[in-house]
Amino acid sequence: MSTPLLEVRDLHVWFGLRKGRVHALRGLDLTLTAGEGLGLVGESGCGKTTAILAMMGLLPPTATLSGEVLFNGENILAKGEVSVRRHRWTDLAMVFQGAMNAFSPVATIGDQIAEPMRLYGVADGKAATRRVHELLELVGIHPDRARRYPHEFSGGMRQRAAIAMALACGPKVLLADEPTTALDVIVQAQVLDLLDRLRAELGLAVVLVTHDLPVVGRVCGRAAVMYAGRVAESAPIGDLHRDSRHPYSRALFAAGEGHFIPGTPPRLDEEPPGCSFAPRCSLTEDRCRTETPPLLSLSSGHDSACHLAASLSGGTA
Numbered sequence: 001m002s003t004p005l006l007e008v009r010d011l012h013v014w015f016g017l018r019k020g021r022v023h024a025l026r027g028l029d030l031t032l033t034a035g036e037g038l039g040l041v042g043e044s045g046c047g048k049t050t051a052i053l054a055m056m057g058l059l060p061p062t063a064t065l066s067g068e069v070l071f072n073g074e075n076i077l078a079k080g081e082v083s084v085r086r087h088r089w090t091d092l093a094m095v096f097q098g099a100m101n102a103f104s105p106v107a108t109i110g111d112q113i114a115e116p117m118r119l120y121g122v123a124d125g126k127a128a129t130r131r132v133h134e135l136l137e138l139v140g141i142h143p144d145r146a147r148r149y150p151h152e153f154s155g156g157m158r159q160r161a162a163i164a165m166a167l168a169c170g171p172k173v174l175l176a177d178e179p180t181t182a183l184d185v186i187v188q189a190q191v192l193d194l195l196d197r198l199r200a201e202l203g204l205a206v207v208l209v210t211h212d213l214p215v216v217g218r219v220c221g222r223a224a225v226m227y228a229g230r231v232a233e234s235a236p237i238g239d240l241h242r243d244s245r246h247p248y249s250r251a252l253f254a255a256g257e258g259h260f261i262p263g264t265p266p267r268l269d270e271e272p273p274g275c276s277f278a279p280r281c282s283l284t285e286d287r288c289r290t291e292t293p294p295l296l297s298l299s300s301g302h303d304s305a306c307h308l309a310a311s312l313s314g315g316t317a
């Protein structure tokens with residue numbers, strides 16, 4: 001196996017509240033090699049955005065964290081902002097949720113894509129303009145459009161431009177937060193195909209955050225299904241489809257086919273013992289309410305945090 005480009009080890013995040021705190025991320029481990037796509041999947045509130053903001057060092061000041069984020073073996077969180085700043089945008093970049101609506105209306109798309117290059121000393125003047133044109137071509141936009149304003153772009157084109165902007169400083173890892181939400185199905189497919197092409201052609205490692213499991217397979221070979229701040233199951237996409245070993249992943253697949261998951265995810269300011277999914281799970285046994293199931297390896301690359309994982313086999317739901 002090739003050396004990991006990005007490794008996340010036992011990452012925890014807490015958000016301070018006026019009373020108490022929320023334990024939003026509860027020990028995340030991820031590994032990613034160059035050119036690999038990994039989906040982070042789960043319902044709203046399970047910690048997906050928190051995880052990638054932590055990797056970028058962009059959590060709000062109310063957050064505290066522990067754990068490591070290793071880029072090429074170096075812990076980029078070791079010295080807080082000082083160490084993470086050296087890697088942000090140049091090694092790890094992010095497409096924010098709603099990025100396509102976050103462009104300034106008063107500057108051209110080209111100037112906005114060039115801005116991070118100037119800020120991070122990657123390119124200036126004519127070199128920056130040349131690079132903007134290359135980036136636009138890379139994401140399937142005619143370079144002439146660099147002089148246009150955001151309102152002259154369709155939603156899909158603005159999302160492509162947001163991806164071009166994230167790539168401005170030549171990162172090796174792209175963290176994309178719900179990049180296809182609010183786009184129609186055809187445009188969604190085009191944006192996913194673009195991410196897949198960038199992954200393959202540039203050897204970009206892509207973390208794709210989504211609540212939509214079927215979306216993941218278009219870009220990612222593997223997915224980590226998250227629930228209540230933890231990974232519930234992590235496996236190659238094919239195994240997740242054919243042989244899911246966690247009732248929550250099965251419920252998510254069924255939800256994709258229109259079956260509602262009863263109940264809601266738990267509050268994260270409390271930490272009751274047992275499996276966080278137990279109150280919503282149809283297979284719950286006594287020990288599920290008392291013992292937190294660890295994430296264990298079932299076979300190469302397939303991990304599950306369910307006490308019943310070994311007895312769950314054959315298909316979904």
Ligand SMILES: Nc1ncnc2c1ncn2[C@@H]1O[C@H](COP(=O)(O)OP(=O)(O)OP(=O)(O)O)[C@@H](O)[C@H]1O
Pocket residue numbers: 015016022024042043044045046047048049050051060062211268
């Ligand atoms: N700034 C904050 N202050 C307090 N709690 C927060 C903050 N940001 C997130 N949280 C809490 O952390 C938990 C994880 O949120 P997060 O946004 O990471 O989930 P998510 O899976 O990305 O959901 P979504 O898809 O809705 O963005 C939630 O319980 C959320 O309420």
